[in-house]
Amino acid sequence: MADLLHSVYVADKGLIFKVSGYSQNLHLVVDLVTREMRAASGRVDRHMFEAVREVRARSYHNVLLKPHKLSQDVRMNVLIEPYISVRDKVSLIQNITLEELQDFTDRFLDKLYLQILMQGNIAWTDAIKISENVLKNIKWEGLPEAESPVIKVHQLPLGDRKLRVMSLNPASTNSIVTNYYQGEVATVNDTATLEVLMMLMEEPVFDVLRTKEQLGYSVFNLVRYTFGVNGFTITVNTQRDKFTVSHVDRRVESFLKKFSKDMNRLSDKGLAAVKQSLIQLKHTTDYELKEEANRNWREITSCEYKFQRLLIEAEAIDKVKMSDIRKWVADHFAVGNKSRFRKLSIQVVGHLPNSADNATQGESGVQDHSLQLLHAGQPSTNIQENQEEFITSIDDFKKSLPLVNTPRVELAQC
Structure with a gap:
């Protein structure tokens, strides 16, 4: 063959x-x-x-039709x-x-x-x-x-913004809450700090929100590198008939409040163990040629050309200090000084089981894929919400946002 x-x-x-x-x-x-x-x-x-x-x-x-894909798209x-x-x-x-x-x-x-x-x-x-x-x-x-195509990233305003939409799948009760916390233009040191922070968060976010509070069957946090801009997300997949998206959002913030206190109590020994684990992952040997080739190809298509990125990141991770972790938390979490707290909560609301909007879709094949944006208190919730935090038009909201000035790497500089 x-x-x-x-x-x-x-x-x-x-x-x-x-x-x-x-x-x-x-x-x-x-x-x-x-x-x-x-x-x-x-x-x-x-x-x-x-x-x-x-x-x-x-x-x-x-x-x-998949709520997590719709959430990503929005x-x-x-x-x-x-x-x-x-x-x-x-x-x-x-x-x-x-x-x-x-x-x-x-x-x-x-x-x-x-x-x-x-x-x-x-x-x-x-x-x-x-x-x-x-x-x-x-x-x-x-x-x-x-x-030449250039992709830019909008800088979110300081504070908390929510974008709540109905799921486009009337047969699904799944709701998704993805809270995105935007950082700044990525640097080696900031990226290393964020990666360490996310590894510190990985176990407790699952233990608290999934195991103890049982908010949903899928709970995870991820580093988000969006065309040169750092950030992270916490995602919870819940059920419309069990928890409202507003409740899930509040529980995520409650977790981050507790997590920030845990970071203030974290010992140097605990930090060193996490750093060592992350460094070992960076030094993992490629089992197939395609792993290295895919990594190199990402450097080319992103025009960043850092072909020794893993080694550079491992060195930066080794230098991360407790003061770096605590400063990132203080700047970017709602419980800190909020000097760089930029949050976008994407909330996809599932449909109630056995409800009128849960009917089988028509056989004509014609579908309405327009978003139904919801306001504060929608669908019905007993939690008081601030309407000013809600985005009611994506286009109008984007018009007010500046673009992040990410440096462009020229090939001759590599």
Whole structure:
């Protein structure tokens, strides 16, 4: 068997074509696919186009039915500029024609900026030949720097903001609360501090919110590196008929209040143990070539080019002090000095079981994917909420937000 694998998929800033397998035949796959890129859309008949379009539309729809995917989509919709929501894609895709696809293919391939990684058992001379063949097959002009895609992040306002929406799946009682706490532009030292903090939080957040309070079957915290901006999230998957999202949000804040006190009591010995565990993870040996290749590819597509990132981060983690942990908590938690407390709570509300809105969806296939944004006290809750904290229009809210100035790394600086 040739044992060759290939994939083509859409990424944040363009199209990615990946090939793996025995090196002696890889160039044949690359040559074949790149030669067909120009011609393929012209050979697609209308029946095939409509079938593929329907499959893609269904996949968009299925993504939005999952509350955790909807939560992610809404969060990125607020934070990222530009951002094309899955909700926008599913509403537009049925209007796309075969002629528009063919026209877009030509325009897309006319101007490109190509980034290539070849890693493994391949000579540098062969790598250059493969790259030259790709250029020969596709025949594109260089993309001007002014047209290069740039993704920016909105800086949240100081304080607490909530975005509460109804789930787009009327048959699901699942509710999701994801509290996002935004930090600043990522630096090596700040990232190391945040990673240590998240490892310190990992066990107690599950123990308190999942095991003891039983708020939901899935509870976790994660470091969030959003296009150069640090942050973290705490996510709780609960049930609409068991807990309200407002109750879950308050319990998360209650946990963070207790956790901040625990950080003030944490000993140097306890910190050292966590740091050592994290450093060992950074030094874990890659079992397959693709692990290292994927890591290097992320550095290329992000244009950061820190190919020794794990070693750099391990050194920075070793230097993290208790004062760094306590300062990060004090600055970014609601219980501290709040000088850098920027919180966005994304709350997806599930539907009540056996209710009118829990009816089976119609067989027509026509779905309404627009968001139903809720206000304070909606759906009914006995907790007093501040309406000023609620986002009632994503577009209007984003207009008031500045963009974080993240440094752009030029290849010549690496």
